[in-house]
Structure formats: C-alpha cells, structure tokens
Amino acid sequence: MNSITTALTAMRRSPYQTLAAVIMLSLTCFVAYAFSLLIIGTETVLTYFETRPQVIAFFELDTPTDNIQQLAEVMRQKPYVNEVSLVSKEQALELYKEDNQDDPLLLELVTADILPASIEVSGKTGGDLDQIERDLDQATDVEDVVFQKDVTESLTSWTESIRFIGIGSVALLGLTSFLIIMVIIGIKITAKKQAINIMRIIGATRWYIKGPFMVEGMLYGLMSSILGWSAMFGGLLYLTPWLQDFLGSVPLLPVPYSFLAMQLGIGTLIAMIVGAFAASTAAQRLIKR
Numbered sequence: 001m002n003s004i005t006t007a008l009t010a011m012r013r014s015p016y017q018t019l020a021a022v023i024m025l026s027l028t029c030f031v032a033y034a035f036s037l038l039i040i041g042t043e044t045v046l047t048y049f050e051t052r053p054q055v056i057a058f059f060e061l062d063t064p065t066d067n068i069q070q071l072a073e074v075m076r077q078k079p080y081v082n083e084v085s086l087v088s089k090e091q092a093l094e095l096y097k098e099d100n101q102d103d104p105l106l107l108e109l110v111t112a113d114i115l116p117a118s119i120e121v122s123g124k125t126g127g128d129l130d131q132i133e134r135d136l137d138q139a140t141d142v143e144d145v146v147f148q149k150d151v152t153e154s155l156t157s158w159t160e161s162i163r164f165i166g167i168g169s170v171a172l173l174g175l176t177s178f179l180i181i182m183v184i185i186g187i188k189i190t191a192k193k194q195a196i197n198i199m200r201i202i203g204a205t206r207w208y209i210k211g212p213f214m215v216e217g218m219l220y221g222l223m224s225s226i227l228g229w230s231a232m233f234g235g236l237l238y239l240t241p242w243l244q245d246f247l248g249s250v251p252l253l254p255v256p257y258s259f260l261a262m263q264l265g266i267g268t269l270i271a272m273i274v275g276a277f278a279a280s281t282a283a284q285r286l287i288k289r
Contacts, residue, residue, distance in 0.1 A: 006212035006215075007215040025224035025275070034232050133147045177278075181220060188216075189282065220275040
C-alpha cells in the first residue's frame with residue numbers, strides 16, 4: 001500500500017510526464033487490441049470461405065445419375081472433405097434461368113438436356129482443396145473441374161500480410177512505450193538521487209527502493225490498457241452496423257463478450273508487465289551508479 005501511495009503521489013506531482021507515458025502506451029494498447037480483432041476476424045473470414053463449395057466438377061452430358069451419386073458418396077468418405085452438394089441438370093437449368101432472366105432469347109435456346117450435372121465439394125481447410133481437385137480430376141465421367149484457387153490464395157496472402165503488419169506495428173510502438181517509461185522513471189530517479197542514497201545508507205534494499213517506481217510503471221500500464229481497450233470497443237460498436245452489412249452471411253459479428261473480456265485481461269496484464277519491467281530497468285541502471 002505504501003508503494004502504491006508513493007507512486008500515485010509521484011504521478012500527481014509530474015502530470016505532464018504521466019500524461020506522455022499514458023498517451024503513448026494507450027496508443028500501443030489500442031493498436032494491439034485493434035489488430036488482434038482484425039487478425040481473428042480475417043482468420044474467421046478465411047476459414048468461412050475455405051469451407052464454402054469451391055471445387056466444382058462438371059460431368060459429361062450422358063453420365064448416368066447412379067455414377068454421379070456414387071462419386072458423391074465416395075467424396076463424402078474422404079477425411080478432408082467437409083461438404084458435398086449435387087446439382088442436377090434440372091437444377092442447373094434453374095440456376096441458368098436466374099442468371100439470364102433479363103435475356104429471353106438465351107432462355108429459349110437452352111434446355112436441361114444440354115446442361116451438365118455437377119458436384120460441388122468443399123474441404124475442411126484451404127489446404128485440402130488441391131487434393132479434392134486432384135480426386136475429382138481423376139474420376140471417371142468428369143469432363144471439367146473448376147477451382148478458384150487464386151481467390152483462396154489472395155485471402156491467405158492478405159491474412160498473412162495483416163498479421164505481419166500488426167505484429168510489426170505493435171512491436172515498434174511497444175518498444176517506443178518501453179523507452180518512454182524508462183526515460184520518465186529515469187528522470188524521477190535522478191531527481192530523488194540524494195534521497196535514494198540516504199535510503200541505501202540506512203540499509204534499504206534495492207527492491208524497497210525500486211518498488212514505488214515499478215508500481216508506477218504498472219499503473220501506467222493499467223490506465224493505458226483500459227483507455228486503449230475502451231477506444232477500441234467504442235470504435236467496434238460504431239462500426240458494427242456497417243460491418244454486418246458489408247460481411248453479409250459471414251459469422252463474424254457480434255464479437256462475443258467473453259472474448260473481449262479475455263482480451264482486456266490479457267492485454268492489461270501484458271501492459272502492466274511492460275510498465276513494471278521498464279521502470280525496473282531504469283531504476284536498476286541508475287541505482288547501480
């Protein structure tokens with residue numbers, strides 16, 4: 001309790017230094033919280049699109065229905081297959097009519113007999129789609145296999161880029177915050193150097209001297225984490241209606257409150273550790289002198 005009181009008094013007596021540390025660390029926490037949500041969101045979107053039917057095999061026109069159903073059953077038994085859907089000639093005609101309903105001439109020229117039946121297969125992960133494509137390509141009665149591989153690869157590339165940018169940004173801002181706290185605590189220790197020397201002469205331990213400064217660093221982390229998370233949460237609430245319209249059927253929003261609470265708890269713990277470690281490092285260097 002004495003260390004907390006001392007730390008609060010020191011923060012109150014140097015408001016501008018406290019404000020600088022809290023603002024910088026709050027920015028770091030905000031970016032960390034925002035990018036963690038963005039990374040989780042992009043992973044969810046990628047997983048969603050990876051499990052949609054993306055490998056489509058078109059059968060020859062004279063392929064018996066039994067052969068089509070047999071291939072569908074074989075694919076369902078594969079451990080890496082998530083879902084198998086059959087599209088008959090009649091269903092293909094209905095889809096064709098929906099796509100070309102504004103052009104009556106095209107509708108008159110096309111019948112179910114000239115449209116091939118098809119099978120749509122999705123994998124459990126994006127890496128399974130290549131194997132599914134090979135399986136369908138080697139199957140009998142299959143005339144053509146369509147796989148929009150570039151779409152999956154683009155989504156994966158974007159996800160990895162966001163992850164690297166997020167980690168790099170948080171690391172850079174975290175290092176800057178660490179150094180700012182070290183400088184601020186160092187200035188305060190230098191200003192109290194005479195009092196610290198007296199405390200050491202009368203037998204005070206290093207931990208007793210460093211304690212208030214470490215608590216001050218932890219308080220910086222606590223306040224900054226709460227401010228950064230609050231800003232992120234406010235932005236999330238503001239953008240949620242727009243994001244729901246934009247994402248459509250992707251099951252991403254609303255974000256579970258349990259995840260937000262866990263995010264705040266872990267982030268606050270890390271921010272307090274960073275603040276305490278920065279203060280301890282500054283105190284250790286100056287006390288040795």
